[in-house]
Amino acid sequence: DIQMTQSPSVLSASVGDRVTLNCKASQNINKYLNWYQQKLGEAPKLLIYNTNNLQTGIPSRFSGSGSGTDYTLTISSLQPEDVATYFCFQHNSCLTFGSGTKLEIK
Amino acid sequence: EVQLQQSGAELVRPGTSVKLSCKVSGDTITAYYMHFVKQRPGQGLEWIGRIDPEDDSTKYAEKFKNKATLTADTSSNTAYLKLSSLTSEDTATYFCTTGMAHWGQGVMVTVSS
Numbered sequence A: 001d002i003q004m005t006q007s008p009s010v011l012s013a014s015v016g017d018r019v020t021l022n023c024k025a026s027q028n029i030n031k032y033l034n035w036y037q038q039k040l041g042e043a044p045k046l047l048i049y050n051t052n053n054l055q056t057g058i059p060s061r062f063s064g065s066g067s068g069t070d071y072t073l074t075i076s077s078l079q080p081e082d083v084a085t086y087f088c089f090q091h092n093s094c095l096t097f098g099s100g101t102k103l104e105i106k
Numbered sequence B: 001e002v003q004l005q006q007s008g009a010e011l012v013r014p015g016t017s018v019k020l021s022c023k024v025s026g027d028t029i030t031a032y033y034m035h036f037v038k039q040r041p042g043q044g045l046e047w048i049g050r051i052d053p054e055d056d057s058t059k060y061a062e063k064f065k066n067k068a069t070l071t072a073d074t075s076s077n078t079a080y081l082k083l084s085s086l087t088s089e090d091t092a093t094y095f096c097t098t099g100m101a102h103w104g105q106g107v108m109v110t111v112s113s
Helices: none
Strands: A004-007 A010-013 A019-025 A033-038 A045-049 A062-067 A070-075 A084-090 A101-105 B003-006 B010-012 B018-025 B034-039 B045-052 B057-060 B068-073 B078-083 B092-098 B107-111
Touching: A004 A084, A010 A019, A019 A033, A019 A084, A019 A101, A033 A062, A045 A062, A070 A084, A084 B045, B003 B092, B010 B018, B018 B034, B018 B092, B018 B107, B034 B068, B034 B078, B045 B068, B057 B068, B078 B092
Parallel strands: A010 A101, B010 B107
Antiparallel strands: A004 A019, A019 A070, A033 A045, A033 A084, A062 A070, A084 A101, B003 B018, B018 B078, B034 B045, B034 B092, B045 B057, B068 B078, B092 B107
């Protein structure tokens, strides 16, 4: 199975900061990488699909990039409502999630 | 707008089975692979498997191959997840999702005697 490693596990940042979350695959996943936001007590929400495609209705401050084994989710200007856990998910083969990054406001 | 409505919370005995439903509205389920995802309390997400309602073909994560069974009923636009031989390790919230894009609200399954 493809292992997905997210870093950091917890990230604390200030409102307005540019924030970068990382996801590393154990092998090439050919950009088949989605990012999800999960707020406490809610279902996950799709933010980005296939590395860099913004899902309909998601604010443009969210963006994704990467290739091969290394991928990032960037929030250009952190907002209070972005407090959540973020998961990456590879759907290249044997579909797997990363362990998540918990994003907090300082 | 695609919406997914999952069945209600379950309290089940160890060793038994439970069947969870996921009804899709706003589109036909044959337009998507229907996936199911597990989340234990305070933990991350685990992909269980998916079904193609068009031909009932399924694919499972290795660890769920003897635990989960996915089915679909195109007449009612509903997908199902059956979990068998339940243990405390199966206590979790289970989500359904259309193509990993739209998600149901989740259903809590508690396995306890």
